[in-house]
Every structure is written in C-alpha cells, then in structure tokens.
Amino acid sequence: MRYSGFRVIAEALTGHKGWKPVWRDPAPQAEYDYIIVGGGGHGLATAYYLAKEFKQARIAVLEKGYLGGGNVGRNTTIIRSNYLLDGNEPFYEFSLKLWEGLEQDFNYNAMVSQRGIINLIHTDAQRDAFTRRGNGMILNGADAELLNRDQVRAMYPFLNFDNARFPIKGALMQRRGGTVRHDAVAWGYARGADMRGVDLIQNCEVTGMRIENGRIRGVETSRGFIGAKKVGVAVAGSSSKVMAHAGMRLPIESHVLQAFVSEGLKPFIAGVMTFGAGHFYVSQSDKGGLVFGGDIDGYNSYAQRGNLPVIEDVAEGGMALMPAIGRARLLRTWGGIMDMSMDGSPIIDKTHVEGLYFNGGWCYGGFKATPASGWCFAHLLAKDEPHKTATAYRFDRFLKGLMIDEKGQGAQPNLH
Amino acid sequence: MIINHPILGPRDAQEFVYLGDANLINRPDGMTAGIEVFHDYLYNRDNPAGEHRELWYHEQGDRSWLVVTRNTVTHEILKVEMARDVAKAQGRSK
Known part of the structure; x- marks a missing residue:
C-alpha cells in the first residue's frame, strides 16, 4: 500500500477500514542468500538498500526482540555531517544527503526536519578549531557557517552569553542538520524492505554461527538453524557478544x-544546539519536550x-548554557548501550570468516549514520568491496596506525 | 555505584576514574612481543556481558589503583582488590 495525502482522505471517508499491517510476520525459511543480524535502524536500512539498490533477493533480517527496539528507538534523533577528518566527513555527508531524500525514497513520513545545528564556541582556540572543521566540511561538499556572537544571540537570546567561565563567542552552524522521528526511520525501512520481499523475523536471537573451513554456513538461532551464503552483523551495543560466536x-x-x-x-529552541564547554546537546521535540544528553x-x-x-x-551543563530551564521538570531518562570503538569511529568491514561481515562501533553517533551505514553495508555485502565513502572503516586500521580519531583521545573508548 | 575500597571502605564511584579491562595490567614486553601481540593488547577487548574485572583509579582519594569485579548487566560490584596485590599475585615485582 502506497501512502499519500489522497489515501489519508480516502481512508477518512471510509472509516479507516483499509489500513493493513505494515509488514508481514513470516516464519524463517531454511536458507537465505543474505542474513542481516539485527533489526535496528542499520540492519533494516541494510536490508532495504540490499533489495532496492543492489537488486538482491532471498534476504532475512533476524531480530532478537522487536524491530527498532534498540538504539534506533532510544537516541536523541539528531542528524548532521559536521565531522573534520577525511575518513569520516564524506561518509556522513553521504548520509545527510540520503536523509534529505529519504521520505520520498521509502514513502514514509519520518519527519525529517532540517532545523539547523549549532556548536557553540567559548574560546578563541575553539573558534580556530571550528573554523578548521567548517572548512573541512565545505571541502567535502557539506555546508558550514561560522556565526558571531550577535548572530547566535539573534537566534537564542536566552543563552548565558556572559557566563564568566564559558562566555559564548559564536558558533559553527550547519543549517542542513536537524532532527528525525527516530522510530519512523526503523518503521519506514522495515516497511520498504518487507515490500521488496525481505523476511523480517522477530523474536529470533542468534545463539551461534556455523562456520566450516573458514566459511560461514548459517546461524544458530532461538528458532533453529538458518542457512545463509552471507551474514552481515549490525547489532551495535551487542557486537562483542554476537561476534564472539565467530x-x-x-x-x-x-x-x-x-x-x-x-x-x-512552549517552543523556544528552534534547532539543535551543543554546548562547547561541556558535553551537552539539546533540541526541542514537536511535542515541546526538551530532548537532551551528554x-x-x-x-x-x-x-x-x-x-x-x-x-x-548533564543537568549542570544544561543550566550553565540555559539558566532558563532551571524550573523545568525532567520527565524521563533512559539509557542505551553504545559500541564504543577504540578511536571513536565505526567499522564496516569483512572479517576473517568468508561470508561474514561486520557493521558496528558507532559510539554514540550511529543514528545520523543510519542511511549511509545501511547503503555502505549493503554495498559491501553485495559487491564484496567497500563503498567509496566507507573505505577507511576497516578493522586493520588499528594495526596499521590509520585511526580516525576525531577527538584525539587514543585507545580510551570511554573518553571518545 | 559504591566501591568498597579495601583500605578506605565504601566510596562513591564518582571519586574514581575508570580505565577498563584489568588485563591492561599485563602489558606485553615491548622488546620481545611482536606488533600483533601489542595490537591485541592495546585495542581488542573481551567486553563481556556479565562479570568483568576492571581497573578503577581512586583519583579523588588515596590515588590507588583497584581491580573491581563488577557485573556489567546489573552494575553489581562483586569484589574489590588492590591492583598492586593482583599484579604481584601474577608474578610482577610491583
């Protein structure tokens, strides 16, 4: 069923009796060409692009819980491509371009809202660093704009501009950044994949891998053995657990x-904002809640x-930036499990097992990467070679000293 | 989380800095170990869901290094030892 304005009106006039379940709930077949482990944003996007862009068939997504029940439903919904390093920026810009066309592409309202993101500047050194980063972004085809203090003040007059320790001196802005309704991303990809024949198999946990002579034959699951020619694992958060099976x-x-x-x-934060002196980022949802983290x-x-x-x-960071939120009450807090990699950048690569591929290590930047991650992983699965924007995301970059360390912290995952 | 320091008693985890897996104590000998061994030591982790032995540094206290055995699924702390004692038991001189 294709969604459209006409469809909504037609259903409204006929008592909404025509809406059908958005995807099937198939039992697993004995064998597939491709098994994607993990029915989150990245896994579903991989299956979607594998079927749609790379014209592959006999694809299954195995999910231990329900679709979109992991980090794609637990994040702060921000999209952006404001990275510095060459290994990252082309990939994230590719992702942002996919976000821009996503809703038309998969015919689903994901509420992609390019409301702009600003990274605040508090010191001269930070302005230099953000100027450099902005230039890096522009060189890779993204948009970046350096705002002075008055321009920031015009947008957000209530910020604490004259804080003695962290005065606000300007900001790096990416106008194309913004937010997306995160659950709808999972649902849109799931529906798009299902429409193209992908079996989305829920409540199916991978409990082992069958590997013979260095080649993957399939996976053992809570619903029995399922054979596969190629297996792609996209289970960020649980990557170490699943890959231990290999x-x-x-x-x-x-x-x-x-x-x-x-x-x-009431609406008072139009876009996305990050505090440059601590780790705090905030946006305001369409329902009015401040969505933030650190x-x-x-x-x-x-x-x-x-x-x-x-x-x-995190609350201290918010108060330092916006004293006005001091009397707002916190409604909910929750946690998600991050794959913190050793240099703060992800991995999309083959493994030592033939036919077994890995996608993970997204740290806490995985949501914005969802479309490009799916596309690049599908590319790797279908063609056995990395997509041109994801060539740096290799396992052996640590052995070869080719780290993509945006923050320059070294092998200390809890500091990235 | 409350870490029961072997010398100082129960202390809030906020006083500590976290380093990671306690296997980081066992740094390979740089003169004899090959690059692959060092790569494995520096970058790869077991990262278990369940019991995990890990290094905590009491920065806001007596600056001792501790080996804390903690369940990564429940955050329950099961055992706290001085890292120095653990290293000595493994045959290190200090």
Whole structure:
C-alpha cells in the first residue's frame, strides 16, 4: 500500500477500514542468500538498500526482540555531517544527503526536519578549531557557517552569553542538520524492505554461527538453524557478544549513554544546539519536550540504564548554557548501550570468516549514520568491496596506525 | 555505584576514574612481543556481558589503583582488590 495525502482522505471517508499491517510476520525459511543480524535502524536500512539498490533477493533480517527496539528507538534523533577528518566527513555527508531524500525514497513520513545545528564556541582556540572543521566540511561538499556572537544571540537570546567561565563567542552552524522521528526511520525501512520481499523475523536471537573451513554456513538461532551464503552483523551495543560466536575479539567496549526528556514547554529552541564547554546537546521535540544528553557514564555496561552522577553532570551543563530551564521538570531518562570503538569511529568491514561481515562501533553517533551505514553495508555485502565513502572503516586500521580519531583521545573508548 | 575500597571502605564511584579491562595490567614486553601481540593488547577487548574485572583509579582519594569485579548487566560490584596485590599475585615485582 502506497501512502499519500489522497489515501489519508480516502481512508477518512471510509472509516479507516483499509489500513493493513505494515509488514508481514513470516516464519524463517531454511536458507537465505543474505542474513542481516539485527533489526535496528542499520540492519533494516541494510536490508532495504540490499533489495532496492543492489537488486538482491532471498534476504532475512533476524531480530532478537522487536524491530527498532534498540538504539534506533532510544537516541536523541539528531542528524548532521559536521565531522573534520577525511575518513569520516564524506561518509556522513553521504548520509545527510540520503536523509534529505529519504521520505520520498521509502514513502514514509519520518519527519525529517532540517532545523539547523549549532556548536557553540567559548574560546578563541575553539573558534580556530571550528573554523578548521567548517572548512573541512565545505571541502567535502557539506555546508558550514561560522556565526558571531550577535548572530547566535539573534537566534537564542536566552543563552548565558556572559557566563564568566564559558562566555559564548559564536558558533559553527550547519543549517542542513536537524532532527528525525527516530522510530519512523526503523518503521519506514522495515516497511520498504518487507515490500521488496525481505523476511523480517522477530523474536529470533542468534545463539551461534556455523562456520566450516573458514566459511560461514548459517546461524544458530532461538528458532533453529538458518542457512545463509552471507551474514552481515549490525547489532551495535551487542557486537562483542554476537561476534564472539565467530571467535572474534573486537576493538570495542560497550558503554551506557543516557538521554533525557523534559516536560512539554512552549517552543523556544528552534534547532539543535551543543554546548562547547561541556558535553551537552539539546533540541526541542514537536511535542515541546526538551530532548537532551551528554557524556556516557564511562564504565563498561550492558544495562540500558545509567547512574545519577551523570544525570547531575548533564543537568549542570544544561543550566550553565540555559539558566532558563532551571524550573523545568525532567520527565524521563533512559539509557542505551553504545559500541564504543577504540578511536571513536565505526567499522564496516569483512572479517576473517568468508561470508561474514561486520557493521558496528558507532559510539554514540550511529543514528545520523543510519542511511549511509545501511547503503555502505549493503554495498559491501553485495559487491564484496567497500563503498567509496566507507573505505577507511576497516578493522586493520588499528594495526596499521590509520585511526580516525576525531577527538584525539587514543585507545580510551570511554573518553571518545 | 559504591566501591568498597579495601583500605578506605565504601566510596562513591564518582571519586574514581575508570580505565577498563584489568588485563591492561599485563602489558606485553615491548622488546620481545611482536606488533600483533601489542595490537591485541592495546585495542581488542573481551567486553563481556556479565562479570568483568576492571581497573578503577581512586583519583579523588588515596590515588590507588583497584581491580573491581563488577557485573556489567546489573552494575553489581562483586569484589574489590588492590591492583598492586593482583599484579604481584601474577608474578610482577610491583
């Protein structure tokens, strides 16, 4: 069923009796050409592009819980392509371009809203660094704009411009950045994949991998063995657990990142904003809640919930930036499990097992990457070679000293 | 989380800095180990869901290094040892 304005009106006039379930709920077949492990944003996008752009068939997505129940439903919904390094920026710009055409492409309202993102500047050194980053973005075909203090003040007059420690001196702005309704991304990709014949199999946990003579034969699951010619794993958060079935140790630690929503307030933050002196980022949802977050808790965790000190730290960041939120009440906090990689950048690569491919290590920047991650992983699965924007996301970059370390922290995952 | 320091008693985890897997104690000998061994030591992790032995540094306290055994699924702390004692038990001189 194709969605359109006409369809909505026609259904309204006929009692909404024509709406059908958006995807099937098939039982697993004995064998597929492609199995994608992980029915989150990246896995579903991979299956969608594999079927649509790379014309492959006999594809299944295996999800241990329900579709979109992991990090694609737990993030702060920001999209942007404001990276510095050559290994990253072309990939994220490719992703932002895919976001811009996504809703037309998969015929689903994902509420892509390019409301602009600003990274605030508080020191002269930071202005230099952001100028350099902005130039890096422009060189890679993205948009970037350096705002002075008055331009920021015109947009957000209520910020704490004259804070003695962290005065606001300007901002780096990407007008094409913004937010997207995160669940709708998973649903849109799931529907698009299902319409093209992909089997979306839920409540199906991978419990082992069958590997013979260095080649993948299929996966053992909670619903029995399923054969496959190629298996792609996109389970960020649980990457180490799943890849251990293939005997791999990854350059990844799992950490918990918390996110927060305030009570609904009248509209006052038009875009997305990041505090440059601490780690705090905020946008306002269409329902009025402030959606914000900050640092990861900093210790290995698979718990999907964090501890109070980080909540305090994030709230302090928010108060330093916008004292006006002091009396707003916090409605919800929750946590998601991040694949924190050793240089803060992701991995989309083959493995030592023939036919087994890996996509993970997204740290806490995975949501914005969803379309390009799916496209590039599908490219790798279908053609056995990396997409041109994802050539740097290799496992062996750590061995060869080719790290993509945006933050320059070294092999210390809890600091990226 | 409360870490029960072997010398100082129960302390809030906020006083500590986290480093990571306690296997980081066992740095290979740079003169004899090959590049692959060092790469494995520096970058690869077991990253288990469940019991995890990890290094915490008591920066806001007595500046001791601890090996904390903690469940990464529940955040329950099961055991706390001085890293120095763990290293010595493994045959290190200090």
